Amino acid sequence: MGEKKSATKRLLEKYAYCCLCGGGVKANTREHVPPKALFDRSHRPNQMVVPACSACNEGTRTGDTVAAIVARWGFSEPTTAEREDSQRLIRGIANNHPDIQLEWLQNSGSVSQRQARRHLASYGAPIPNEAKFITIGPATLPYLNQFALKLTLGIYFEQTLRCFPSTGLFRAFLRFKEDFRGTGLPQKIIDIAGDPLALAQGAWNTREQFEYRAKYNPENGLFIHASRLRMGLFIVGMASEDRSVLPNELIADWISPGPLSKILDDPHYRDKL
Template identity: 25%
Template sequence: MLVGKLNTHAESGTDMGQVQQAKKRRRERRNDLLNKYPFCYFCGGLNPATTIDHVPPEACFPKAYYPEEFEFPACFSCNQGARKHDQIFALYSILSDFDDQKFGNGPDRVRLDGLINAVKRNYPSAMPDFDAAKGIHRSGHIYTSQPVAYSAKTTPEMQEAAKFMEGKLTHALYLREVGKIMTPAHRFVAGIYQPQLDHTGALTEYFQNLLPNVTIGARPNIKAYGDRFRYMSGYKDAEDFFVFAAQFGRGCIIWGIVCGPGMRDPNIGPAGSMKPKAGGCGPDRTP
């Protein structure tokens, strides 16, 4: 894992009228969502949806910075069962973000400090060893006197949280783009990487050339919202075939490939050597 620098400042502002309007729209979206999708998106539609899950997790963003219209119908068990992984992954995604302006922003600093304290308190073994982190003094072909980033070893708990988020985000974005819930009859593969690492350029280029649609997360009530979450996607209706690549800020990228019932297992591009999983793999698959 590469950790970015935290040394600049950016400002943002909100209008209270816009905030109230955003809250009203959010309530209306939640009611509409549960009416439209009465079953859980993450356990394959096996259980009734009684709560709203936020994907990407709210913990990945400062308070009230969560991008709008990324809410999904979930059963209580799938929603609550993801809390540990949501918190650990949020810390990973923020630490690996290379947006210097964002990390100088007050709300971002508060969120990062809060996550560090929460993970230390709740899941201390998930914390990376910052004391053992190594400075990286190279940006492209240029060597620098001061580190441009730090390399820290990811813990098993952080790797587990990242794997969990791969499946969670794949299920969520499939529903958002396709309008259907992934079932156990679907097959998918997913992965995560940092584009700042060597030998990842070809993978990023692969998704850029393959995926035609770009969606950028936003909150209209926040000025200078910044680059926080976006994804590219593509879907073939006839085959029920879905591909996406989502980036958290300027840091880690999660990608996924979904094949509908009756299709061959995904074996293109980065999925060629990976074992596919069945859809509906949330924490609670029992009706």
């Protein structure tokens, strides 16, 4: 009897190149997009798994963790699993990236908390009386922007079973629950991106933890996705396989595929895009 092949080996036999850094680097790992950390107890269906190189896998690990934490910051009382997972993930950030945790807590004083409450209430956000407010700024945002771009490339691969080509351009937008006042994705985005999809296995469906919409047009190589990560983080990503079809006035913030680690050093990504 022959030796049973691992899931990683089977994937890499079909798809030899990393789908997260432009398709020019040999893949040697399989990457869960979105990560296991987003899901309760790190338990998710074995779907949307993409070929990746070690640099992309390891270099985006902190971004995965940060996104998994932020996605759990909702308006309602967390479940036991959410609370325990958050505590575990935050300990990891505190140990390895204390600057991020310090940013989250920098406005934890009573005066700052009251100001944050008034500010969000003025936008109509449904804020529970016991809610605490976290600061998300230039220490956190590069990791979230990196994650948003990675998710866009991962869903593109899931839809096409191809690496996004070096001839193309793509971009991603971050939105938090406060941006949508707790109501979820706007209807105009839903209309463009299509029907909701989720990771599911038999009767087990993880829609509450991750739901996405995606549309790919093979005729013009245009792609869009709109994703909800729990109820705390929303990402809209767009891509064009042929940059020449994009109007020049739109492509200033679009990028070519390349090492996602560069995002962390780019001042442009220290803000919410």
